[in-house]
Amino acid sequence: MPNPDQASQPHMWVDEYGDFLFRYAVSRLRDVNSAEDVVQQTFLAGLKHFDQYSGKGSMRGWLLGILKRKIIDFVRERRRTSQQASDEAGNPFDQVFDRNGRWTKESASTIRQPMDSLEREEFWPIFRQCLEGLPPRQADVFALREMDDLSTEVICKELSISPSNLWTQLHRARLRLAICIKTRWNQDHS
């Protein structure tokens, strides 16, 4: 293990922080190639702005700050270049609620089941699969909001979308995720 001073030198960055940053990026972007890209961009931006690192916080924290910024930029770009139609395909309401706005028989039986002892180790693999099953745009806004804890104001500004559009997408994401997680959890425990 190199000493902290050595680890903060750029030629050591990839070995020291590469896996950590990659892990962080891949769970949010859900794609290995994209995650590798943003990690590389992060290191290069870190090199370029190395003189701005005050040395007060940890090097890892500083690089993570850059990575978060790169993830937002990546999501914006991916959104701009992807098909708008994916949002419509992501409307889950037909299957979840009936015409009168009541839970359908099927969704009700999922929601009704208990889910009391969901441990962290169990939760994450199920969650990750369910997140990957969402329409990409919904998964992206969910990741920015719930995983990176960005405010709705910041997300709307960064992605140039209206608050009501964002609320709707977040709602669809949470509704789908809640039902997906419960369904899978009960499959695993039956």
Add this chain to the structure above:
Amino acid sequence: MLTCKDVAKLVTESYDRPLPWWVRLRIAFHLIVCRLCASFQRDVGRLRAGVREHVASETAGDSNKEIKLSAEARLRIKQAVESHLP
């Protein structure tokens, strides 16, 4: 009358914006009589808590350690960094 569909939307929206008190009151009444929506509300709370708990441990650097850069990607990124070293 709020439908279950309305309540489900408001339950998740309450995490993104402050709801007026009279809307919260109507949700509360609905949740008293509707066990399905109450159960959904708990599920959304669990989802949120589960994600937060995981993110905290991920940021601390002690989860999913098996996820790593591939050897090729590591080499490629190292070369990119080295070519930009001053």
